[in-house]
Amino acid sequence: MQFFIESAISAFELIVSFDPEVYFIIWTSLRVALVALLFAALAGVPMGLLIALNRFTGKQAVLLVLNTLMALPTVVVGLFFYALLSRRGPLGTLELLFTPNGLSLGLFALALPLVLHLTIAAIEDLDPRIVITCKGLGANARQTAWKVLQEARFAVTSALVIAFGRVISEVGIAMMLGGNIRGFTRTMTTAIALETSKGEFVLGLALGFVLLAVAFGVNALLFLLQRRR
Amino acid sequence: MGAAYELIDVMFGYGVELVISIDHLRIEEGEFVALVGPNGAGKTTLLNLLAFIANPRAGKIRFFGESVSRKNVVALRRRVGFLIQSPYLFNTTVEANIMWGLRLRGIPGREARTRAREALERLGLSGFEKRHAGKLSGGESQRVALARALALDPRVILLDEPTNNMDEKSAKLMEGVVLELNRNRRKTVILSTHNLSSWSMTPGRVIHLPAIGLKEP
Numbered sequence: 210m211q212f213f214i215e216s217a218i219s220a221f222e223l224i225v226s227f228d229p230e231v232y233f234i235i236w237t238s239l240r241v242a243l244v245a246l247l248f249a250a251l252a253g254v255p256m257g258l259l260i261a262l263n264r265f266t267g268k269q270a271v272l273l274v275l276n277t278l279m280a281l282p283t284v285v286v287g288l289f290f291y292a293l294l295s296r297r298g299p300l301g302t303l304e305l306l307f308t309p310n311g312l313s314l315g316l317f318a319l320a321l322p323l324v325l326h327l328t329i330a331a332i333e334d335l336d337p338r339i340v341i342t343c344k345g346l347g348a349n350a351r352q353t354a355w356k357v358l359q360e361a362r363f364a365v366t367s368a369l370v371i372a373f374g375r376v377i378s379e380v381g382i383a384m385m386l387g388g389n390i391r392g393f394t395r396t397m398t399t400a401i402a403l404e405t406s407k408g409e410f411v412l413g414l415a416l417g418f419v420l421l422a423v424a425f426g427v428n429a430l431l432f433l434l435q436r437r438r
Numbered sequence: 439m440g441a442a443y444e445l446i447d448v449m450f451g452y453g454v455e456l457v458i459s460i461d462h463l464r465i466e467e468g469e470f471v472a473l474v475g476p477n478g479a480g481k482t483t484l485l486n487l488l489a490f491i492a493n494p495r496a497g498k499i500r501f502f503g504e505s506v507s508r509k510n511v512v513a514l515r516r517r518v519g520f521l522i523q524s525p526y527l528f529n530t531t532v533e534a535n536i537m538w539g540l541r542l543r544g545i546p547g548r549e550a551r552t553r554a555r556e557a558l559e560r561l562g563l564s565g566f567e568k569r570h571a572g573k574l575s576g577g578e579s580q581r582v583a584l585a586r587a588l589a590l591d592p593r594v595i596l597l598d599e600p601t602n603n604m605d606e607k608s609a610k611l612m613e614g615v616v617l618e619l620n621r622n623r624r625k626t627v628i629l630s631t632h633n634l635s636s637w638s639m640t641p642g643r644v645i646h647l648p649a650i651g652l653k654e655p
Contacts, residue, residue, distance in 0.1 A: 338526035344491050346539035346586070347516035356538070360529055 212410075220415035230392075231412070235419055238396040241309050241387075242377040245316030249324045250369055257328025258354050262340070272329070278322035287385030290315045294386065307388035312396075315382035320372040327368030331361045363434050370434065374427045378420065440503060442467045442594055442626040443488060448497030450483055457483050457648070460497070467502070467593075468624040474634050475647030481630035482523060484647065485596050488628060489520040502593070516543060519592035523599045525583030527571035532558070535571050536586045543590070557589035558582070562611050577608035584612060588619070595619065597629035 223231055260271060292298050294306040294314070305311030339360055343353040358365065380398040387394035389403055397416045404413040443465040450458040457480040465471055473481045486492040487499065490511050499506045501514050528535050536554035537547075545553070558566055561581040566574075574582060580603065587595065595616065601609040619625040627641075634644065 336526055338522065338524075339528075341486075341491055341522055342526045342528075344515060345489055345518075345520035345522060347512065347542050347590070349512045352542055356528070 216410045216414050217418075219411040220418055223411060223415040224418065231415055231419075233392060234395050234397055234400050234416060237309065237394065238377060238398070239423075241313045241316060241383075241394075241396065242373060244310075244313040245320050245376050246369060246373050248313075248317045249320035249372060253321050253324030254328050254358070254365060257325045258332060258358055260325070261329045261332035262354060262357065272326075275322050275326045275329075279326055281319075281322075283319060283379045283381030284385065285381075286315055286319050287382040290318065290382070291385050306386065307390060307394060309387070309394055312383060312387040312394055315386040316376040316379070319379060319382060320376050323372045323375055324368055327371060328361075328365055331364030331368060332357060334364065335361055367431055367434050370427055370431050374424060377423055377427075440467055441465065441500070442469065442502060444500040445487075446498045446500075448487065448494045448499060450480075450487060450492065450494050458487065458494075463645075465626065465628065467626055468620070469626055470620045470642040471626075471628045472634055472641040472644045473628065473630040473647055474632070474644055476632060479647035481632075481647055482598055485520070485598050485628070485630055488594075489518050489596050490515045491520070516590070517592055518594045518596060519587035519590055520596045521580075521584050521587050521598060521600055523602060525580060527574070527579055527582060527586075529572060530570070531567065532563070532569050532571055532574070532582050533567040535582060536589050539586060539590050553589045553591075554585075557585035560588070560615055561585045576603045577605045580604050581608055581612065584615070588615070592625070594626040594628065597627070599630055599632070601631075 260268065290311070291306065293300045294303065294311050295301055296306075305314060335357065339357055340353060343356050348356060378398065380402060383389070383394075383396045383399045384402070387396060387399060389395050389399040395403075397420050401413045401416050401420070404410070404416075441464050443463070445460045445463040448458060448460045448463075449456060473484060475481055483492065487494055490499075490501075490506060501517070504510065504514065506514060528538065533551065533554050536557055537550040540550035540553060541547070555564075555567060558564060561584060563578065563581055563585060566578070566582070571579070571582065580600070584597075584600070597616065600612060600616075604612065616627055616629075620627045629641070634641075
């Protein structure tokens with residue numbers, strides 16, 4: 210217990226001393242996660258809207274695939290994109306492997322099914338009278354879709370917050386696509402895994418605290434959004 | 439004065455069940471028509487067809503002489519004010535609810551705000567502009583929804599069981615507004631009700647549903 214307390218105090222000191230390495234790791238984690246989330250939102254929200262508002266053959270199959278992808282282990286996503294981005298892979302010429310952008314690409318693939326699925330659920334959960342009300346007021350299909358999205362704004366924002374929580378805390382993709390390169394692609398999760406395995410418990414614990422704080426912030430935001438609904 | 443609507447050989451159904459089959463129906467501009475019939479008789483379905491929300495399975499609908507097609511359906515919808523049964527108000531203020539349809543029509547913010555205020559005034563809801571729509575009573579919501587439809591100054595007003603869930607005072611107020619629009623401003627009014635006796639005003643024409651093989655006039 211004494212060891213844990215001492216390590217916790219040292220970790221806290223490391224955070225408040227604004228250690229550049231710690232903050233670079235935090236910045237890298239936030240940056241790759243936010244870039245992934247931005248693109249997942251740009252692709253997933255309109256696609257979710259489109260799927261939710263339309264009836265088409267194979268819709269149930271699409272939802273089933275999305276459900277499956279949501280449960281995909283992160284190392285499998287990492288493995289798949291490693292194969293794609295490695296030199297011999299079809300996207301090898303892009304030279305994205307072991308770069309922050311390559312890492313964001315993998316995290317994007319992790320976040321997209323989650324954003325899509327939760328957006329669809331959020332829209333299908335809305336009052337079915339919204340669409341007829343929009344049409345009755347003279348909206349075209351695009352204006353109706355935009356209004357539907359506005360009505361689902363809190364639930365869709367919650368979807369993004371949940372997806373952010375997932376990408377910021379994963380380790381498999383960060384390890385395989387980022388390569389845990391110091392000062393370049395090292396994220397909080399890969400640093401925690403590495404430092405702990407080296408016996409450097411203090412840095413791992415400091416980053417663990419930050420990750421916990423981020424998780425707390427994300428959940429607090431989610432709680433506030435759900436209360437507003 | 440010409441016809442507001444002309445329906446020729448219009449059919450509509452759900453699955454194999456045919457709900458509407460109209461050989462010919464003509465509704466004149468400025469007419470006040472009541473669609474009367476029991477639940478499930480197709481009153482809402484017919485109103486959805488007249489609001490261009492639903493497409494007929496067969497037949498032709500003309501609106502002020504214009505044939506309804508996929509190309510002009512949104513433009514035609516904008517000339518109709520439709521109050522659905524138990525209307526939905528958007529999750530925002532009363533004013534924003536009313537302004538939305540006006541903004542869709544390209545009406546500038548200031549003018550839209552004025553028209554929203556006037557519509558609320560007409561329905562006895564002055565001062566409700568900044569209230570959140572989710573915090574209104576059933577009767578108030580119904581009146582806001584009517585104000586939202588009327589603010590658009592439509593040529594035709596379609597009302598689906600408009601006084602359902604409404605207290606007597608609100609119902610009377612709504613009847614008065616609708617009657618005034620029909621008599622003084624020659625708006626075509628088509629309403630559905632399962633109980634005509636609950637209305638103090640007398641419509642110009644009553645159409646009894648179900649409309650299977652309907653031929654009017």
